[in-house]
Amino acid sequence: MTSHRSLRIGITCYPSVGGSGILASALGEELAQRGHEVHFISSERPFRMPSGMPRLHFHPVIINDYELFKYPDYTLPLSVKMAEVSREYELDILHVHYAVPHATAAILAVSMLPKGQRPRVVTTLHGTDTTLLGRDPGYGPAICHALVCSDAVTAVSHWLKDETHSLLGIARRIDVIHNFFAPKTPRRSRTDMRRELGLADGEAMIVHLSNLRPIKRIPLLLAAAAKIRPSDAFKLVILAGGNFAPFVDEVWRLGLSDRIVVREKVVDVEDYLQAADLGLFTSESESFCLSLLEAMCFGCPSVSTSVGGIPEVVTSGENGLLVPADADALARGVESLLRDPTRRQALGRSAKKTAAEKFSADVIVPQYVELYHRVCAHH
Numbered sequence: 001m002t003s004h005r006s007l008r009i010g011i012t013c014y015p016s017v018g019g020s021g022i023l024a025s026a027l028g029e030e031l032a033q034r035g036h037e038v039h040f041i042s043s044e045r046p047f048r049m050p051s052g053m054p055r056l057h058f059h060p061v062i063i064n065d066y067e068l069f070k071y072p073d074y075t076l077p078l079s080v081k082m083a084e085v086s087r088e089y090e091l092d093i094l095h096v097h098y099a100v101p102h103a104t105a106a107i108l109a110v111s112m113l114p115k116g117q118r119p120r121v122v123t124t125l126h127g128t129d130t131t132l133l134g135r136d137p138g139y140g141p142a143i144c145h146a147l148v149c150s151d152a153v154t155a156v157s158h159w160l161k162d163e164t165h166s167l168l169g170i171a172r173r174i175d176v177i178h179n180f181f182a183p184k185t186p187r188r189s190r191t192d193m194r195r196e197l198g199l200a201d202g203e204a205m206i207v208h209l210s211n212l213r214p215i216k217r218i219p220l221l222l223a224a225a226a227k228i229r230p231s232d233a234f235k236l237v238i239l240a241g242g243n244f245a246p247f248v249d250e251v252w253r254l255g256l257s258d259r260i261v262v263r264e265k266v267v268d269v270e271d272y273l274q275a276a277d278l279g280l281f282t283s284e285s286e287s288f289c290l291s292l293l294e295a296m297c298f299g300c301p302s303v304s305t306s307v308g309g310i311p312e313v314v315t316s317g318e319n320g321l322l323v324p325a326d327a328d329a330l331a332r333g334v335e336s337l338l339r340d341p342t343r344r345q346a347l348g349r350s351a352k353k354t355a356a357e358k359f360s361a362d363v364i365v366p367q368y369v370e371l372y373h374r375v376c377a378h379h
């Protein structure tokens with residue numbers, strides 16, 4: 001890898017719980033650790049962004065709720081703030097995570113600045129920005145325009161790259177840079193966590209982490225859990241980045257109330273993941289599934305539906321299991337690994353190895369840095 005000068009990078013993402021914001025925060029932290037100056041430009045402090053770290057700055061975007069407007073506007077104040085921070089800190093790069101509306105705001109910000117003071121725009125696609133909004137005729141043309149005008153576009157999986165090309169019909173180059181996860185050292189022990197979660201000796205901990213949006217198919221997750229036998233062999237711990245209340249009735253209806261433990265808005269996911277034995281993911285679509293990787297980093301293999309970019313992360317039978325999207329198949333997959341701890345541990349070791357060899361910060365962050373230098377060189 002070539003060594004280069006350090007860069008000044010603006011990063012925009014959604015601050016709330018979601019894979020794109022988590023990835024963007026981790027990238028900012030890693031870049032700052034590697035000597036780059038990083039400026040987060042966002043409506044709130046991204047929830048996993050560390051405070052008090054050298055070279056890491058946060059610039060809030062103030063969104064006014066003018067009575068005059070029926071809907072509060074986020075895009076314009078964001079682009080004004082992007083232009084302001086770019087000018088004041090002489091940014092080299094504006095790296096936006098999730099195209100809508102961040103890429104459009106970045107393109108507008110750049111066009112507000114005089115030539116010679118314009119940062120390069122890098123847009124990272126995370127999934128639903130293309131797969132959902134890209135299909136919407138009210139968004140599609142604006143997304144295409146912002147992608148075509150970006151100096152570089154990256155996608156978090158080959159699947160998402162191909163999907164973007166075919167859905168949006170754009171010919172431009174898209175670089176694939178997979179997601180990474182840099183786990184922090186857990187603060188509590190596995191034993192403490194298992195006690196806190198009420199896990200009895202010999203009871204397996206199955207973990208599910210997500211924002212619980214419909215695409216995650218929580219009803220399928222619960223239906224699968226209800227079919228796992230023996231039914232007292234496990235607890236399903238749901239680390240919910242969204243409101244679990246709409247699913248509580250279903251938990252009771254399925255007789256799962258003593259099997260499910262829910263924790264909302266968890267920041268220290270590492271504490272929970274080190275205590276987990278198995279992940280369970282039932283998504284309808286997923287461009288990568290950062291949560292699955294987070295579990296892999298702790299030697300925790302997963303049973304998952306085989307959708308989108310997940311097969312780029314999991315090789316079934318080697319470092320996890322990919323199964324069809326029905327409750328029986330998911331339950332049988334889980335049972336097979338609960339029954340066979342030796343196999344489960346072997347898959348877990350292989351999962352951890354894959355995470356370190358293919359999806360660690362040391363493998364992925366230099367790919368972003370190379371891309372930044374490439375776009376800075378071509379102007």
Ligand code: GMT
Pocket residue numbers: 017018019020021023098125126127128156179211213215285286287288289290291
């Ligand atoms: O998973 C979510 O629903 C959140 C969403 C996001 O953008 O915050 O996740 C997307 O980006 C993640 C980070 O790149 C990917 O790991 C997820 O697979 C992707 N989700 C979907 O495509 C549904």
